[in-house]
Amino acid sequence: MINKLVDKIKQTQAPIVVGLDPTMKFVPEHIQKKAFAEYGETLKGAAEAIWQYNKAIIDNIYDLIPAVKPQIAMYEQFGVEGVIAFQKTVDYCKQKDLVVIADIKRGDIGSTSEAYAVGHLGQVKVGSTMCRGFDADFATVNPYLGSDGVKPFIKVCQEEKKGIFVLVKTSNPSSGELQDRVVGTEETKDGAQAGDAGRPLYELVGEQVAAWAAQCMGESYSYIGAVVGATYPEQGRILRDIMPKSYILVPGYGAQGGRGTDLVHFFDRDGLGAIVNSSRGIIAAYQQEQYAQYGPENFADASRAAVLAMKEDIAQALAGRA
């Protein structure tokens, strides 16, 4: 699947993933009204509204981009009905030949991570039948529980030729509270080496990702990638070097403050190696002053214009780097 992702990035010339992170305040009133008329102001009504909203956006941008990244939290906020809308969204994007990165940030002890890996990427045995659950192409994984919480995902990736992006340095303001902590010289119970002294935690996680990545190579990049926030360009440069074979999924562009010029260090010299996410900057573009002329009725056209502008911003930044 990493090969497909790289091919589609080359073909679209757009190292862009659109975050399908719907929330009611983004959904235009005419879509809400229609959904509520059918299902009432219920979780089912909300789920129908976000599904119709997603569908219109996907229909209008799928030819421009390689991938989408639905954030499952935005669906779980509506309970089971939201999760059904998540599944519909995943399925529809796959029909449109988009690569689907499920932003689930799961991670648990080994046997439990295995269940997540199976449910989101793999197959589960039911009687004598193998069944597929959510069946995304990639998933994001939280490494806080250590390697035995990540390895079950790697195993499923190897079996299914799918991939993961491990959280290394997240885009949010407080990501440094744990991830930037400098690891000292004292030996820890699990035998940290003296060579680990004086380096931030995210570097250690990055090195672990690089080691896993080497075991799961596609044609030019690995099935095992990393998440590094656009809001931390300097860390992006360091981590790009530490993880040469990993694609970097870069959140934090646009609404969170990251700009095209911040992104260049995340990419390899050939313009590959990174894929930049924008969520509300694309899906709620019509609510921005810049795209206000489209109006709520034409929200999906505003999203298309925002994708084109983002593509241009990144292309210019990459062309302009030293």
Add this chain to the structure above:
Amino acid sequence: MINKLVDKIKQTQAPIVVGLDPTMKFVPEHIQKKAFAEYGETLKGAAEAIWQYNKAIIDNIYDLIPAVKPQIAMYEQFGVEGVIAFQKTVDYCKQKDLVVIADIKRGDIGSTSEAYAVGHLGQVKVGSTMCRGFDADFATVNPYLGSDGVKPFIKVCQEEKKGIFVLVKTSNPSSGELQDRVVGTEETKDGAQAGDAGRPLYELVGEQVAAWAAQCMGESYSYIGAVVGATYPEQGRILRDIMPKSYILVPGYGAQGGRGTDLVHFFDRDGLGAIVNSSRGIIAAYQQEQYAQYGPENFADASRAAVLAMKEDIAQALAGRA
């Protein structure tokens, strides 16, 4: 809800939470057969099987215990149908007046954590109506993204009088890879102080939990608790002191290797302050040699016997401590 949890622990004399973590290999054949006859060897068939399995166990043990902890991964492995079974399980346990701890280990950037908090513990606005999604009583939260990934959960807990357990030191073998890392003396970007030198990461997280806990007090304990694995009793002792007002949710008893005598340090002197989880040790008791006489037909009776044995093991350990 922490008050209810403490009251129920006192009333049942059982500081025990049963992990409802079903997987097909635990479900007795007669239940599988019946579910497959109705829905086929499909995700729906599997979901029906785990739901019937859960229900029988709950019916047989609900009077003995204060709380249950469904692990959502074991439901997500069956996709949307599994999530529907998760919701049924949550609802049924609440009907039985059990406190429901949703083991979801969620954590993300602020706006996304807010969606998880709303979906699992709170209410979401749909039009002019407030709707409840999964509606558990407690949730487990992953702190790797820092405080802005946890605070939205705290806000919802304050509004709803619900609670969270933050992962501090998990029970799995590789939990030390990040959590035990000793933080050095160098200043990090976010201004770690010299006083943080030479201490493992889990202590820093524990201190953060203690600070949050102080802001969300119930009668005797806080709405903000912590997860500390039974497999690390020494860390349990340290963290019990660091987080005096937090209930500690202790996984890792039984199948993962933790025993009653390992648990005493997690408790306060009055026998409160900790609640110990057992999952397969209870729900799949009939597959253990010790309870084999019950047979697959009477699996739920075996679970009841295992709860009683666990209660006795913990009571003896607490009675026997110096």
